[in-house]
Every structure is written in C-alpha cells, then in structure tokens.
Amino acid sequence: MTRAHSSTRILAECPVHELTAGGGERQEDGHGRVELKALLQPSRNWPMHQAGCYAHLNTNLRIREGGRYLLLGRNGVGKSTLMQAIHRRDNGLESFPKGVQTFLLDQELAFMKESLSLDETVQQCVSRHASARVRALEAEAERLEQSEEEASEEAMQRLCDLYDEIEEGEGQSRQREEEARALLKGLGFRNGREAARLKSLSGGWRSRVGLVCALLHRPHLLLLDEPTNHLDIHAICWLQKYLTRKYAGESLLIVTHDRRFAEEVATDCIVMANQRLQYYPMSLKQMEEAVEADALKMGRLVANLEKKKAAVRRQKDAMSSAAHAKGDAKSGAQAAKLAKKLGRMGLEKTADGQKFNAQKHGIRVGADNNNCGGWVKGKRTHQDILGGGQQGSEGRSLGFGFKGHG
Template sequence: MTNFSELIKAEFPSIDEDLKQYVEGVLENGADEFQDSEDVYEAVGEVLHEVSADKSEADIKNICTQLLKILNPSKASASNGPARVLNAPVHLGSMAANLESNMDEIKSIWVMQRDDSLKVDAKKLEKAELKLQQKQEKRSTDVCRTPAAPKLETATASQVNLVLAYGRRYGLVGRNGLGKTTLLRMISTRQLHIPSHVSILHVEQEVVGDDTLALDSVLQCDTVRENLLKKEKELSAAINSGSTDPSLSNQLSEVYAQLQHIEADKAPARASVILNGLGFTTAMQNQATRTFSGGWRMRLALARALFSRPDLLLLDEPTNMLDIKAIIWLENYLQNWPNTLLVVSHDRNFLDTVPTDILYLHSQRIEPYRGNYDQFIKTKTEKHKNQQREYEAQQQHRAHVQEFIDKFRYNANRAASVQSKIKLLEKLPELKPVEKEVGVTLKFPDIEPLSPPILQIDEVMFRYITDRIIFSNVNLGATLESRICIVGDNGAGKTTLLKIIMGILTPSAGICHTHRNLKFGYFSQHHVDQLDMNVNSVELLQSSYPGKPIEEYRRQLGSFGVSGDLALQTVGSLSGGQKSRVAFARMCMGNPNFLVLDEPTNHLDIETIEALGKAINKYNGGVILVSHDERLIRMVCNELWVCGNGSVKSVEGGFDEYRKIVEKELMENQSK
C-alpha cells in the first residue's frame, strides 16, 4: 500500500488528497481482480489524466504498469503471456478443445473476454468510495472532540448528533431563523437527552426587580453557600439562647469547616469582580435590583450565571446588552471558563476570541469545526472546495462510464461489460454539488457632494433637567468622507450626542452647525421595533413615501436583500434581521447624504454585518456610527469619538488605541 501510494504522490504531486485516497481505495480493493495493466488503466486512468495535464496517454499507461507490478508482481510479469510472433497458421478449434492445457498459447494470439463484468468490481468500488466518505466524516467529526473528555451532553434533532465535551467553549453559528435560540431552549429545558447530573444555566431572562441588592442577587446563586450560612445562623442563635444540646457545637464546627472548604468568605469579592467587569460600580452593586433598567437587569442575569459556574452555560447574544469595555472584559473572563460553554453570537471578534470550537448550523444539521470563527471560515471554504472537486471528478467518471455504455450498448461481445457498467452507475453514491448560501447585499443610495463645512460642534454642553452634566466643552467636526464611531460606557451620552447632531435635542450650551442641505438618515433599534407589523414591506414604504410606482418600492427593498415573496410578507412575520433591512430600506428611501446609525447590528447575523460594512465603505456620504461590534468598527471607521468622564474626545490611533486604554483600565480595576 505504501509503495504505490508513494508512486502516485511522486508522479502526481498536485493530486488532491481526497482524489488520492479515492485512487488508492480503487487499487487496493481491485488488486486481486486486475489481470493486466490495461485493467488498471481502465480503473483509474481517467482520474489520473484529470490531475496531470502534462502526461500523455502512454505515460499514464506506463505508470499503470508500474502500479500493477507493485500490486501484483506475478501478473505484471506475465500480463500478456509469453511474447510470440504468429508466423504460421493456427487451428483455433483444436486449441479450444485443449483450453486448460494450452491457456498460455491461446493468450498469446487471442484477447480473451474476462467473465468478470467490470475492470474493477462494482461492489468493491462502492466499498472504496464508502470507506473514503467515512474517512471524511470521521475527520470532520474528530476535529471537535477531545478524545479523553467525557460526553457532557448529546442532542439529537432531525439529523443532528451533537456532542459537547467538558471544558470546551463552543460558538453556535448560522443564518438568522435557522433555530439556534430554539436549540438552546431545548437544551436548557432538557427536551433533549442530557445526563441528569449535568447542571445547565441559560441566560435568557432578566433578573426580577425587587429590593434585593445587586451584589446579594448574585451571591444568592450559590445555594450551597446560602444554605450553610442559614444553618450557621440558626445554630449560633440556638447556642446563644442557652441550648444545652451538646451536638449543636459539633454541627456548627462542621458547618464552619464546609464554609471554609468552599471558600465562602471569598464569594463577595468574586461576585464584586464579575459585577464590576460588567459595568456595575461599587455604588450600583449596593442598589436594589428594581432601580435598574431592563438592559442592566440582563447584565445582572449574566453576572449570576458567571458566578454560579454551571456545568453547561448557554449564552444567547451576550454582547447585545454590553458596551465595548464590558465585552472586552467578558472575552477575557470566558477564555478561562473552567466548564463547558455554548454561545450564540453575531460578534465576529467575540467568536474569534472566546470559542475553542465552532458548531455550524445549516440545512437542518450541525457541522463541528475545531478552532475559532476565523479558522472555521478557512476550513469550511477548503472543505467545500474539496467536496466540489470530488463531485466534479465523480461527474466526469460517470460521463466516462456512460460513454462506454453508449458506445458498446449494442455490441454482443461487450454485453456483460455494459451491464456491469450500468450497475456500477446505479451503485455509485450520489454526490451533490456544494450548496452555496445566498449572499446578502446592502446598497446605500448615491448622493450629490456638498461643499464644506458640513457638520461642526462648538463648545457644546448638555444636561437633562435637574440632572448631572452628561458632557461639556465638546468641539468636533465631520465631513461627507467621515466614518466616525462613537464609543463609551452605557449612559455616557452616545445616543444623546447623536440626537444633538440631528437637532432632535437642543444643547444646554454651545452650538451645533449643519449644512443647510444636509439630510440625515437615522437608524436605531427602536425604529425596527416600531415598524407597522400588520402590513407588508412594500406597503410600509408606500405609506412613508407615497406616490411612487410599486416597482420603485420593490427595487428599494431589493437593494437591501428583501425581494420576491419576502417583500409581500407581513413585517411581523419577518425575522429580526429582515426587519432591520426593511428599516434600512425605508431610511434610505429619502436619499439621505449623512447616515447616523445607533447600534445597527443587534439583530443582524454575521453575513449581514459584513454586507453592512461593505455598503458603508461604498457609500459616498458621511457616516456616524454607534456600535459595540469591534469587527464592524475596524472595517469602516477612520475616526473614533470616545464618550466618558463628562466629555467627548476624538482618539488618535483608532480602535487599537481605545482598546489599549480599556484593557489598562480593566487591569487597574482588577488590581484594586
């Protein structure tokens, strides 16, 4: 096996590994059936021609002879019998009468028809292809498993077999609407086969608001610690009340030992570190949960999950509720997560940083890949190329066999071979071409240039009535070439600044100058939530911009990937990402020359975020963006405005510099 494998590699250095294994499988399984080098050529010659355009037919046949010598030396030495020259009349009838004793003589002058119907047995060829397919499946399955790790959870749905190994961090990816969130809910509610001893926590709902302090809300997750503290209090009270029961002291000593064993005294500090990382100041940690908004309560739910450390932690879009500083902290924290993590996220940078494995959901099945998202893209692309090559090679093989069948269909001498070839085609595994996912395209309108100045903010200060100053002494400017991203902690005034720029809010002091022909296109998450859910997308645009032909509305929707029957579905039946695209289409119907985008990625999948970045780069108007998606920021922004500490400042060095500032702050907070 090794010798002819080396020969193939030496003679055909550019051969694809899958095709090489295919050829080796055919040769290995047909070794006993090959009668001569022509048989070998019939079996693999067509494939070898495909991978070596510089070799002639004679070269390939010579290589097939060498392969036969390696596979079956005895047949190679006598593949055509002893060499003879037919220089006298031969009586074939008498030779046929002595067939067995004169076999060599007959072979020397007569090409015999083999009774085997195929050059390579159809069953053996099918077996070889099945073996190759199993190898490929094993390769793709093995890349997501740690051999020594125990199975944590097995989920079977439709054609899906999902195995999660203890201690691995999995990123579940796939287009919107395929069922990623549904799968997480099925796991968390144990609708799937999951070992009973495995603890599962799904961060899905915000913490209920009551008088419990934020820090206590997190500490209460540790039920073991809470029960021990409760027992300690009861025993201490009984002893202090004068009880003479001698066992109480022993019980109390045992409780103290257990509290020491679980390091109960360190729990408040650990909970505080988690809360601080997620943006809760010391003062906020001592506030009642009812004082927080829904977004902050979701952060509390995440903090409780991180503190309780379940065997399997399920996170669904955890970065949606976080600012960039909290996302960076969470990325660093989860890289040291001791148990198993399954996370759904559209944040490309998060998926490149946190997961050890990617689970790719598509076509009602899950494909596992080892590595982060970037490695997944590379591996998937290469895998699809190989699958397509294998499909094309099989199609050529089918065409070659079909050509033989068509050529000799009515030849009586070849009838057996033709029938065998027909059976071969029937038994070949049916490979399918790689299904390419429909690409997402977004296109913002082309606009006419404006002469500067376009936008200027001078000495702007803003404060809400009877509230603290949000920011002051803000001096910034923008042009139609600007690609500005505003970053900062939640509550630092990012959205407030956008509204001042667009004239929705009036600054408490200072002036915001805008060009008289500047037309803003404003996108925010509440615009998506406030779409009329009872009409279709065409009717929605028609109500906002009446009097235009239907074709124009449909063309506008089509430029944001909402076309065909999708444009005629009610808005309420669309996915979150599709609703966002409808909102983009409506925003651009008025041909704005300056886009103001407030967290536009919250409901978009990774492919649509990529398309949004490309569309922004092609747009010839100005853009101001508020986002926590690091990849999108790096993709489009050439200027960074940072909100915080009562000011808004432009940061030179872009996002890299801002990230350094954030990581330095996080390190300083951890060291305190």
C-alpha cells in the same frame, strides 16, 4: 487569542436526537394528533434502509472539560432550544448527566424574575446569586434532616458531606462577594449604580447584572445565549478577556452573532445543521479555513467525476445509436446498463476520505438518481452539508449571520 485545549476528558455526553422544537412548527401526523418538529432526527418514518434512520447514532452532544464551545447554526435551527433542554434536562435531554451543574444565561433573563418581583437592588440580586450554591446545599440538608430516611447510613453520610460542603461554600461565598464587586465594576457599575433597583434599569443594564450573576455561579457548564446583547464595545472586550483568562468555571457553550467575540473566546465549534451536530476542535477561523479547504477538495473530486460521467455518457450514446440504426438488441441492452450506471455514478468517498456508505452517510455526492439507495441529484459541496449558503474565510459568512464590533 484562544488558548490551547486544557483537557481531553469528557465532561458530559448524551444523545440529543429526540430534541424537538418546543414552540415551533407543528405537523399533523394524520391521526388527529399534533407532533412537535424534530430538530435532530429527520427520519422517524423513513424506511429502515435509508440513512436518516441512523442519524441519531452520530448526534450525541459531547462537551469536554475546559472547552469553550461555540454553537453555530442558521437562525431558527434550534440552538436556543438545545441550550434550554440541557439546562432543564427535558425535551429529549433527560439523560444529560445530573451531576453536571449547569446555568443558563438566556436572552429573556428568566432567572431574574424573582429578583424583580422582590424589588431588589443590583447588589442584593448579585449577592443572592453569589451564595446560591450554599443555599441549595442548606435546603438539601434540611430536607434530609426532616426525611424518614435520616437514620439510614447513606443519608447520614450524605448529611456529613453536605455539612462539609456548606462550610467550604461559606468561605467561597465571601470570596465571591469580592469577585461580584469586581465583576460589577468591570461591566460599568460605578459611582453607586450598584445600589439602584433592578426595576429602574434599562434592558441593557439588566443584561449586565444577569451576566454577573451567571459568571458568579461557576457551574460545570455555563450556557451563554447571546451574552454580548446590549453590551458596548468596552464591556464586550472586558468579557472576552475575563472568559479566556479569569473565568473559574469548567466549560462554556456559547451562542453569539458577534464574530470577533466568537473568534477570541471559542476553542471549539459545534455546527448544528441538517439534523445533526458536527464537531470542529478548533477556533472559528480555523474551522472556516478547514471547511473552505474541504469544499475545494470536493470541487476537484466532483470535476473528475463529471469527466468520468461524460465518457460513460458518450459510450452509452454510441451504443444507443447502434441499437437504433442496426436493430442490435445486444447494443440496446448495453445502452440500458450504461444508462443505469450513469444515473448511479457518484463519489466513492466523502469529503473526509471515508468510503461512501448509504446507511452511514445518506447522500452520494454527484449522482443523478434520487432513490432509496442514498443518491441525490446534483452537486453538493462540503459547504452545502454544513447548512447551505456558506462562504469561506474570506466571505466571513458561513450563513450564520455574524456581525462584527468595533
């Protein structure tokens, strides 16, 4: 079960509206140049009175201390791209706080390429990552010692701080060596398997080594992209318990298709859909129940709207009939006004009870006209707004491609 939130303090926040698909769909801009597809800003060329131009105002990435975030979205929406941009501080996320340490466990295990090239054993690879923080501090201290700025007061103060951190880190490294052995054992490395060469391991066992390395780093924000890939049920259950009870890092951002793992680990959900991020400070199951309740509420509101539109439609038809039968210009003008009103009739409030604003919300649910004032033809539910095709808690789908285990 997910534990209660431990903190409301924000660990990191930055705008993400410039995020683009690095290797995805490319579009010609009409001037012979190729522009990358914007993932969280659909409106670069829209007229300024349309809501999409303001999409970036509500597209900040916010991570609080102690949160275990589940990043949800349909396949191809850009979840992995977002995680890579956070870790690299590129692709529109250059402003992600530099002081927030991150570590990305990607599906390709890119950070293990050096270990593979050095033909390291499992134990050697894990030990190197256990001491990675100390080695980074030592490298920074060496650069400062050789720098021309060494004599400055600021540089000397930083060197003193680095020496203190290195001394503290060396003690922690020894603790992490012990932790590494426990992690390897928990993920099935027994009977000397930890002495095997990485090159000799299958993809599944390499994934377990990568997971151990990631957990040992204990960054402020650990990014886990499909961490349960290649894990059996016992390893998945072990990982669930470790992340919820023993993990000593700050916050987690997870992408996974394993439904039970997501339900057990996540304390918060972020839905990436329709070029924006939607936040739900609750577990996956609670989020699904909230979405389903909002969809039912929206359905009732739309049903009431249709009744009102039917009454206006009858009134318009009566005026139109009178205008044609008697040649009554006044009735004709009234019928035209009612037709215009009918086309623009939509819900006055959004699913969360806010008064509709075209610039802020963009789409007026239930209206027939598709114009620059923010109306769109047809009925849209809260489920549609989350990316389309979702089911409620009974359907266990929400369009995110979950699978179970066990």
